[in-house]
Amino acid sequence: MPNAFTPQTSGDLNYLKSLNRSTILSTVRRSPGLSRADIALETGLTKATVGSVVQALVERGWLREGELHARGGGRPGRALYLDGDRHYMLGAEVGVKGLRLVACNLVGEILASCHREEPPTDPQTTAARLAGLLNRLRQAPAIVERHCLGLGVAVPGPVSPSAPILSLAPNLGWVDVDFLALLRAEPDLPDGLWLLDNEANAAAFGEFYFFEGVPPESIAYISAGSGIGCGVVSGEHFPVVPRGHQGLVGEIGHTVIQPGGALCHCGNRGCAETLVSGWALREALNVETDASLSAAVQARADEANVQALIQRAGEALGLLMLNLHHTLNPSMLILGGSLMRLKGRLIEPALAYFQAHQNDLLRQSQSVPIKIIEDSTFTAARGAAAQVMARAAIEV
Amino acid sequence: MPNAFTPQTSGDLNYLKSLNRSTILSTVRRSPGLSRADIALETGLTKATVGSVVQALVERGWLREGELHARGGGRPGRALYLDGDRHYMLGAEVGVKGLRLVACNLVGEILASCHREEPPTDPQTTAARLAGLLNRLRQAPAIVERHCLGLGVAVPGPVSPSAPILSLAPNLGWVDVDFLALLRAEPDLPDGLWLLDNEANAAAFGEFYFFEGVPPESIAYISAGSGIGCGVVSGEHFPVVPRGHQGLVGEIGHTVIQPGGALCHCGNRGCAETLVSGWALREALNVETDASLSAAVQARADEANVQALIQRAGEALGLLMLNLHHTLNPSMLILGGSLMRLKGRLIEPALAYFQAHQNDLLRQSQSVPIKIIEDSTFTAARGAAAQVMARAAIEV
DNA sequence: ATTATTTAGTTAATACATTTTACTAATTAT
DNA sequence: ATAATTAGTAAAATGTATTAACTAAATAAT
The missing domain is CATH 3.30.420.40 (ATPase, nucleotide binding domain)
Structure with missing residues (x-):
């Protein structure tokens, strides 16, 4: 059944698996430190299902095991956390006053960032400039060894709901810009998911x-x-x-x-x-x-x-x-x-x-x-990265 | 994944089946006359799945087979429609100026209706009055032989999202009224799903x-x-x-x-x-x-x-x-x-x-x-009935 | 210390929904 | 008539989650 990212509406067994995997990831994201048993209780899935899904997620670097719970009688559960050490997402904001970039991990921590406070001119030049900054950011020691899940870009105007195109940015004077296509023409950028969204939507998503x-x-x-x-x-x-x-x-x-x-x-x-x-x-x-x-x-x-x-x-x-x-x-x-x-x-x-x-x-x-939020310099960029993660979590 | 009616979030095979059944019903509702093959194409499900689900829905009185398609070469498909003859839903609106009731079928046609333009007094009396009208409505020849899926009630104020309770109706002077509970105390009312919603929400739902x-x-x-x-x-x-x-x-x-x-x-x-x-x-x-x-x-x-x-x-x-x-x-x-x-x-x-x-x-x-909508006398009541149908379609 | 109890987690067998594959059915075009 | 095409069904295969039985690891009681 449809969610924000899978507009599909009917489902097969693959879909079911993806649904449960995504739900389990979400459960851990919202309550870090839960055990497999806790997750089973919370989601309604059986221990067996949770066990097998968690195992796969640990292997793929999405979850990591933490300390033992010790609450009363019985065998203690093992705490599970999102693994902040193996993947990262890139997020960028094309703002009216400049470019802002972050790389952050699955826990939402900003591993590396940079910003350039210089108003964008035309889309083409801006894409080239952003590509340069992105490539430099990817060399940061904190992320150079990690796997990149993709790139999210936030822009100051409405994005068409049917295609990732900036339909209007009054404060930049841009109309119907396919910014991701311009960006894709630049060399050496990472693979993975590429998303475009309005700046306020991205920021809202990240904060949530x-x-x-x-x-x-x-x-x-x-x-x-x-x-x-x-x-x-x-x-x-x-x-x-x-x-x-x-x-x-x-x-x-x-x-x-x-x-x-x-x-x-x-x-x-x-x-x-x-x-x-x-x-x-x-x-x-x-x-x-x-x-x-x-x-x-x-x-x-x-x-x-x-x-x-x-x-x-x-x-x-x-x-x-x-x-x-x-x-x-x-x-x-x-x-x-x-x-x-x-x-x-x-x-x-x-x-x-x-x-x-x-x-x-x-x-x-x-x-x-x-x-x-007093300083929201990187809020939208981080939100764009969060959107990449949410989308990647469905496919894993 | 969750929809309006199934807040659950993880899924088993039962859920998957219900999802697909509901999707197929929706597809026919939105495009009456599709064949099994059309549905398979539209939903992405296989012909086999569609075939077996449709068979079950025909048996249970949700779908009926219609005429043959004859478009070009090949065996013609058989048109499918929502079956307007076996089930019905009750919908009622408690309005500031009176009560309005409808019984309608799966196609949204109003089979019987009545209204009483007399401002409601207290919740208790209103529930009793509504129950009386409902029982009379159910005797209408057009519906007396059919199966009732349930009752939806629309009220002029916000309904708590966590429980079916009217939290405030400024124009009635009601506060925190559990109207369905009052109604349930009345004799001889039908079984099935009972829903409560705000009047504007119900109307919007029905129109959609x-x-x-x-x-x-x-x-x-x-x-x-x-x-x-x-x-x-x-x-x-x-x-x-x-x-x-x-x-x-x-x-x-x-x-x-x-x-x-x-x-x-x-x-x-x-x-x-x-x-x-x-x-x-x-x-x-x-x-x-x-x-x-x-x-x-x-x-x-x-x-x-x-x-x-x-x-x-x-x-x-x-x-x-x-x-x-x-x-x-x-x-x-x-x-x-x-x-x-x-x-x-x-x-x-x-x-x-x-x-x-x-x-x-x-x-x-x-x-x-x-x-x-120039005359919206029964719009909210019919919408409340539509909500019952949508909910029932998930369970069938 | 030893045993019973409790909770966590895994494994193997089972149930079941969808898909795949192969088939039959019904029409049009040749 | 026969071939071609599309609709629909049936049986086998696939893969998911569940069930049931198990092992693991802790605490509490004896």
Whole structure:
């Protein structure tokens, strides 16, 4: 039956095996240290099945055995963990302000990374530049001996749900770019799975997939940078990222929250992005694209109109969070993106607005946890790598 | 792998069989008249598997054989259809203004129906009244000889995703009502599956499941009645209704689209419901709850302030549609609910606003089809019945 | 110390769903 | 009529998970 990665819908015995293998891997990822017996209990599979699947996964470098459990009577189980030492995934983000790359292992640890803060020009040149950085990254001592599962690339715009093509990146001026094809033309790049996704989706996926602690049922990741995007993920063993008919799920930057408000790049008035986004704040404060917005705000922090501007932006973000909550109702909201560098100045009004406007629908249950990622430099790149892992886990 | 109805995640041979059976049924539902060979081609299953599954489904009254195909050379295949003659499902809607009941067959045809336009009082009494109507409905000649698969109930408020409990129905004044338990206490009701869901979710499900023609990948159904709700469905063979952490997915009536606007029942200002909803319009026009809103509007159609009010409501609906599109990006928008009785007066400004504000993100691909259901008296009830069928199809 | 008990994990036999292969059935084209 | 083509069925083969019986390794009781 279908999950995010296998759109197929009917199944044979192969599919069944892959399903159970993937479920077992997911179970260990979400609860590291479980024993075979624990897994059997949790998944409903028999000890025999779990035993044989685990054996295969250990041999292939996906799982490793750890210490013995010693809890009460009986033979102790052997703890199982994802094996962080044999495979790695590459993740890259083509951002409006530069390229970011990571290599990370099955546990989500970043083994090597690099970034180049220089706005991309045309797709072709950017692909060549990214290929160069990737090849250098792959020489890093921490990963040179490992097996590469593939490469995930995150881009700042919607990706067509039917093909891995960037359909529009307003802030780069790119339209219908088959970035992976451009990349594939470069020499010496690794084999394996190659994936392309929207930056917010990738980031959301990574935060969900490598969540530390008890994972929420679903999350919405609001990416507040030059523009405002949002990625959604849910589904415990098979995390699903809804992309929508045209890949526009989560384009909340262009939801209208102030009819008749300021003119937006998209042609409408009162879009959320006109109130809270990198470009809108830069425009209002006269800050160049390649200068630091947060530094400019910091420098002019005592000007009343600057304070009011950031305050209003924060409140707009809070409103956006509320509307998102009433539309998608995720178990957790995560805030990331470069705008988080404005810290309390932006975040406090946002949270205050969100708390103050909890209405009856919300108040009856406990309110939604909110997590803030202050430095999300590599969040999308790591998320893209996570997507590679999730996909590879199905095939192993 | 999990679908809407089987939260399980690991699988055995039983699961595999159920998966394929359900897929085959879905294939026939979406394309009536396929032959066994067509199904094998479409699903990727072998002819042998399809043959044996179809045989079982014909025996159990889910499929029936039809005419022979005659297309070119070779032995003609035999057309297969869902069997509309042996089973039926009951669906009921507990609405703010009354009860609506249907019995429908596997093809989605309504075999019998009744409604009682009298606002529900307390849950207990309502359950008793509904039970009475159900028992009378089951005596209808069209269904009395058939087998009942179960009962689906749609309610005007969010249902907890973890249990079939209506957590809040603001317009009924009900809180945390276990309506199915109350119903179960009544005598002589049928066995089978009993389901409870939000009215908008149920309606959305029914429109998706029994869609006539080529079904869209996903739909969002906007239910514009006393309040404004929205249901979402996607997934071809296993339609999924995202419900969210607290069952609040689609509570778009309380998204804020006019900060600082009119005070809403929920305590906030500027919610969509303050501009476009049965209660807001009644309040503005001084129409009693049990009187007809559309009649009142009709009667005062030449007053300028009434015209302006409806015009504004329509534009708010259009804005809501746009925001929904940018957040969920469904393949099709469906508008329903009692407000549709205002017809062109409301719908035209809504569509005009929606078309006029298509921005770059939308314009690049063809625009979203919009379907309007003018009379949605039984839409939610039939949808609840559809949910029963979808669930029963997994178990057969 | 020895034995019983409990839990973990493996192995071999079994059950069963799908596939593969070979077949029969029914039509059209030659 | 015969060949060719497509639909559908039947029997054997494949491969999955389960069941049942086992071994392994710890604690608790004697």
